[in-house]
Amino acid sequence: MSSPTLIDNSITNNTIIWDKSSLPDKIQTFDEYKSLYTLSIEDPNRFWKMAAERLNWYHFPTKIKNTEFDYRTERGIDIKWFEDGIINVCYNCLDRHIEKDPNIANQIALIFEPDIPTDTHHHITYGELLCKVKKFANVLKKHGIKKGDRVTIYMPMVIEACIALLACARIGAIHSVVFGGFSSHSVAERISDCNGTIVITSDFGVRGGKCIPLKSKIDQALLMPECNTVKTVIVFQRYYGMENLKDDCVERRKTLEWVNGRDFWAHEELETVNDICEPEQMNAEDPLFILYTSGSTGKPKGILHTTGGYLTYVNLTFKYVFAYNPGEIYMCSADVGWITGHSYVVYGPLANQATTVVFEGIPTYPDVSRFWNIIDKHQINIFYTAPTAIRSLMAHNDSYVTKTNRQSLRLLGTVGEPINPEAWRWYCNVVGNGRCPIVDTWWQTETGGFMITPIPNVWELEAGSATLPFFGIQTQIFDEKTRKPLEIPDRGELCIRDSWPGQARSLYGNHKRFVDVYFKPYPGYYFSGDGCEIKKNGYHWITGRVDDVLVISGHNIGTAEVESALVQHVAVSEAAVVGYPDPIKNQGMYCFVTLKDNVLESDELRKELIKTVRDVIGAHVHPDIIHFAPNLPKTRSGKIMRRILRKIVEPDIHNLGDTSTLNDPTVVDELIRTSPRTK
Numbered sequence: 001m002s003s004p005t006l007i008d009n010s011i012t013n014n015t016i017i018w019d020k021s022s023l024p025d026k027i028q029t030f031d032e033y034k035s036l037y038t039l040s041i042e043d044p045n046r047f048w049k050m051a052a053e054r055l056n057w058y059h060f061p062t063k064i065k066n067t068e069f070d071y072r073t074e075r076g077i078d079i080k081w082f083e084d085g086i087i088n089v090c091y092n093c094l095d096r097h098i099e100k101d102p103n104i105a106n107q108i109a110l111i112f113e114p115d116i117p118t119d120t121h122h123h124i125t126y127g128e129l130l131c132k133v134k135k136f137a138n139v140l141k142k143h144g145i146k147k148g149d150r151v152t153i154y155m156p157m158v159i160e161a162c163i164a165l166l167a168c169a170r171i172g173a174i175h176s177v178v179f180g181g182f183s184s185h186s187v188a189e190r191i192s193d194c195n196g197t198i199v200i201t202s203d204f205g206v207r208g209g210k211c212i213p214l215k216s217k218i219d220q221a222l223l224m225p226e227c228n229t230v231k232t233v234i235v236f237q238r239y240y241g242m243e244n245l246k247d248d249c250v251e252r253r254k255t256l257e258w259v260n261g262r263d264f265w266a267h268e269e270l271e272t273v274n275d276i277c278e279p280e281q282m283n284a285e286d287p288l289f290i291l292y293t294s295g296s297t298g299k300p301k302g303i304l305h306t307t308g309g310y311l312t313y314v315n316l317t318f319k320y321v322f323a324y325n326p327g328e329i330y331m332c333s334a335d336v337g338w339i340t341g342h343s344y345v346v347y348g349p350l351a352n353q354a355t356t357v358v359f360e361g362i363p364t365y366p367d368v369s370r371f372w373n374i375i376d377k378h379q380i381n382i383f384y385t386a387p388t389a390i391r392s393l394m395a396h397n398d399s400y401v402t403k404t405n406r407q408s409l410r411l412l413g414t415v416g417e418p419i420n421p422e423a424w425r426w427y428c429n430v431v432g433n434g435r436c437p438i439v440d441t442w443w444q445t446e447t448g449g450f451m452i453t454p455i456p457n458v459w460e461l462e463a464g465s466a467t468l469p470f471f472g473i474q475t476q477i478f479d480e481k482t483r484k485p486l487e488i489p490d491r492g493e494l495c496i497r498d499s500w501p502g503q504a505r506s507l508y509g510n511h512k513r514f515v516d517v518y519f520k521p522y523p524g525y526y527f528s529g530d531g532c533e534i535k536k537n538g539y540h541w542i543t544g545r546v547d548d549v550l551v552i553s554g555h556n557i558g559t560a561e562v563e564s565a566l567v568q569h570v571a572v573s574e575a576a577v578v579g580y581p582d583p584i585k586n587q588g589m590y591c592f593v594t595l596k597d598n599v600l601e602s603d604e605l606r607k608e609l610i611k612t613v614r615d616v617i618g619a620h621v622h623p624d625i626i627h628f629a630p631n632l633p634k635t636r637s638g639k640i641m642r643r644i645l646r647k648i649v650e651p652d653i654h655n656l657g658d659t660s661t662l663n664d665p666t667v668v669d670e671l672i673r674t675s676p677r678t679k
């Protein structure tokens, strides 16, 4: 294994460009990586044509790359890949494997691991999955859903959620998955943003041993006037056909509200359809899905991904970064409500004919051995999870890990936030017994797939570094003040020069915001919103968000959303939310709250405010500190200076920076005096 040097992009010097007519099955040496990387930058058309050849197209594209990355041009931001290609994502994830080799019909596609370990787990083959997807696609068609329609999916992490995604892809409907932890208000906001006409849900989900009433949250959402476009709700039964239905679930099912003519049981609908359903022939740039993510201001952004480029990108990144071998069992612990679930539970693995685990539960239930028990139970070879899970598990005695076997593991991966070297080493040495490489993959909802990541056994790893860019990805750091590009080694704001096939094309219904957020900060570049240090050897160290987005336990949370939730409480006049470093969750959420006159501060009120945030946004969003602050530091024009609040809670009170523009500088001293973080 060689240790690479990528100083000032010298990679392109003395490197032989790849001269074969197809891509290798695996990247095996650093020279091979360099050669292909150089090709991917110097001749993206040739590189991505070869990558697209890994898929089956009805019409293979004659045009590969056609992108404009500079908003100042007449054309403006416009991203098209494989634009005259015709393809179907579902066909590429299922049918084609079986058409190539009928035996694959018997290969396990999905392994379902339920929240409660003693509940029935089941395996579903490629053949069975295809049949179920076709039938469910026919249910959607029966309810009038056709190409281009938006379908909101609000499901627990069960096989039926994957079936719903694939069925949409099969008929060309655009899915919008909303994580099951989101509140009815948040679901309503997302349904109305894309004018959805149909919702797919489940009577309830089970997580950490608790019943989560999904259908009734949909009922509440649909009472809101902005959701009156929804005509149909299809409801799966969580324990359909299983013996071990929990008593409280039986009770809940009895009391479920039902709107005749709007609500339909999935299992009843499935009995009315056959399993013949030809995949829809989609243009490569037809939308595949919308996925909402938090922004630093305003409402959530509907990230729009399209068909051909997205699938080409997740197919290739999954293959190379996990060095996937046929027959291996792969598990990613993410929920399908997030991009990681889309790209690396469903589409990437299935497009590679992999066997992928669908895990309904959480890492700490019934105890902190859960992951390691699952690894043994299903003989998992590749395991991919979030640093926050690793940190919370390493806080317990190692015996929870060491009492399990884990010999099946070959490779470990992480995603979602920076992984600190201690957690990296524990994951490597204790979980992986020092045998398994770790791929620390940096990417985003917007990027579709891995951007900066190791390729296992090809270059040396450094604990805490996502290492080097994937094929086609050119990174550039900028100085946030001068806005000038920086030479490496240095630290700055991370941008990407030029397009890659997996990237989002727009924000649903709001291209202007897409351009403003991602392309205006550094003209000619995609702006990631993350800080990054690039060291002398070219290795990338992500330092975290540089905008008003918090990354807590691997979830993106916009501070503006939390602030607007807080001010919905009658007692609150103003709120400012900032993050502070947290050893387990990456960041903690600190809320400065100014109460209305004559409202008394109390712990009761604190609890109510926390509940308000959870009710308004979702149960996975939890303020850690509520600091009642009669005054907030403001500029003379009345703008809250979050920069100073961040310094107070970090705490880094000796480097507050310029406070001369403050309206009343004594406010800052008062906050420092009363903050629990500075005590």
Ligand code: WT7
Binding pocket: 293, 339, 340, 414, 415, 416, 417, 418, 419, 440, 441, 442, 443, 444, 445, 446, 466, 528, 529, 530, 542, 544, 545, 551, 554, 555, 556
């Ligand atoms: C943000 C994107 C992409 C799937 C999960 C989250 C942070 C993600 C890493 C990593 C350091 C990371 C960044 C990024 N992030 N992976 N390996 N090292 N930070 O997707 O919700 O769109 O969040 O997660 O801050 O911008 P997302």
